[in-house]
Amino acid sequence: MKITANAVAGTLESSDVYVKVEPCDTLEIEIESVVYNQFADDIKASVKEVLDELGVESGRISINDKGAIDCVIQARVETAIKRAGGNK
Template identity: 50%
Template structure:
């Protein structure tokens, strides 16, 4: 999936994450800001990268501001931002159905 424009999903509330995705040209440029980066930074990055890979996104600037979100929330926020960035609003294959 090619990212066509900038989009945001999520909030800055506790137990959530705000994901901003923008078009890119140098692969995935990932920036993570998290209050739990020292404990869960590797897991957060792995979840985000796995979701981007599943969506077949290879070029994008992704910024994540994490407030203690669970993996399922991170996945949903990445998916939501990606779909918004491409104006996809119908027949969205949420979650595990994306292959």
């Protein structure tokens, strides 16, 4: 799937994550999290897993995490990417 437009998903409420995706020539993943020191690598791996599953090779993915668990992060990333690919 190709990211062809800007899109967002999720919220900034506790236990949720706000995901913003934008078209970009390279793949960039930016993470901001209340648990950055402990879990930044895990969050990145979680995001990457969804990107691989959806075949996303480029785009800017910004994650603002408010303590979301893995399956929530993955759900929000998937939603944002599908929205950005025109697949709602």
